[in-house]
Amino acid sequence: MSTTAPRHSPFHPYSGRYEVHATMPETGVPRDEILRELKEMSSEEDRKGDSGRVSGSIYSGDHDHYAFLVEAFAFYAHSNVLQRDMYPSATKLESEIISMTADMLHGDGDTGGLVTSGGTESLVTAMLTYREWGRNVKGVEHPQVIMPVTAHPAHDKAFHYFGIDVLKAPVTESFQVDVDFVRDHIGPNTVALVGSAGTYPHGVIDPITELGELALEHDLGLHVDGCLGGFILTWADSLGYSHPPFDLAVPGVTSISADTHKYGYALKGSSVLLFRPKQLRQQQYFMISGWAGGMYSSPGMSGSRSGGLIAATWASMLHLGKQGYREIAADIFRTAEEIKSAVRSHPELSLIGESLFNVAFRSDELDIYHVNDALADRGWRMNGLQLPPALHFCITKPNTQPGITEAFAHDLDLAVAYAKNPPSPVPRSGAMYGSGGRTPDTEQVFAGLTRYLDAVHEVGPIG
Ligand SMILES: Cc1ncc(COP(=O)(O)O)c(C=O)c1O
Structure with missing residues (x-):
């Protein structure tokens, strides 16, 4: 039909x-x-x-860069990385991506990794690794992970899929995890801690050094979710910006994820998950012997996968090089500072946490979602947050174009004025991850989300 x-x-x-x-x-x-x-x-x-005018989501926006990556992709689009004998170049390209990322994030000779399909797969894989490590090495039958309330929901997805217990740690006024809470709640079933660098909501870096000390003291895993920040924060030091240490240079960090399809400027569908020690990676290898199709093994979640994304990711890293990444990071950090100044110019607004690239702000006086509505009417696509209600503007390369920060400052003035005297008391937008919409009550929202997830898999409207 x-x-x-x-x-x-x-x-x-x-x-x-x-x-x-x-x-x-x-x-x-x-x-x-x-x-x-x-x-x-x-x-x-x-x-x-x-x-x-879009927060996050599109990280490079350089169509010339994309065309180059697509050319690299095309050579291997049809190849299957699982067939290593047929495509040994996949081994070269993938291991070099892992090695370059490990070097960038201060890994040592005992750092290994995986290239996954994205941040979610990296985090889910890391959590599975700690469940298996907890069971196999520590003898903990019901492993528990302690993670900050601000950590990405992909962790929750893993807990849901793999039956892992989770304890959510609150954050302090700086929106970093409350380390005292974590310390006080480590128990016999705790197998791993999580920290972010930076968090999706506010771009802040958790106190990774302190978490590392706890991990070492209690023989726990420590995963750093650097999916968002890994490929951008790493250039900050050399550009004269200071930030708390977050990567494998910190003792006690046993894994870190960093998404090549975000600030790595590769095509969508790739991320790197690093393990230290290397051997930790083995905890989630899958192998089975008694199958009619022969002995089967795979190093991670996926089975067959295209060599195209690996080639494109490798091409992005190789072509930009450290200097290329640093230049883009400098523009992003500068733009974030300008966006922060625009926010600071309004006494009704306050910045949340400290971030070099992700500007989050809220208001005690205005409904921040009214501010969002007015910005949306002027073409801005901000991300709505909750707990507390807030917005963030995660700065990417397209936002560094000339004139963008000036236009934002101008439109923010108008948006604040609008929010002081809105046409309706109920704003149109709210805190829906990746889009807009109010969040009245969880059950109602989940029913709506279920309808939405159904609808986007249909060729037309349902019913
Ligand atoms: C901190 C953080 N972790 C994990 C993810 C999940 O990444 P993905 O959407 O690639 O699965 C995101 C996505 O924005 C993120 O910001």
């Missing part, structure tokens, strides 16, 4: 414009037609990200 009949759904804006393919066409559609449709949709959608 194919149709172009208009259907109205915010998730299906193309329904009335292009043919809807609910079933495969009997005869193939010509290549040029397919490419034209894809080109039209993608170039229109890219306008938002390229505008420089």
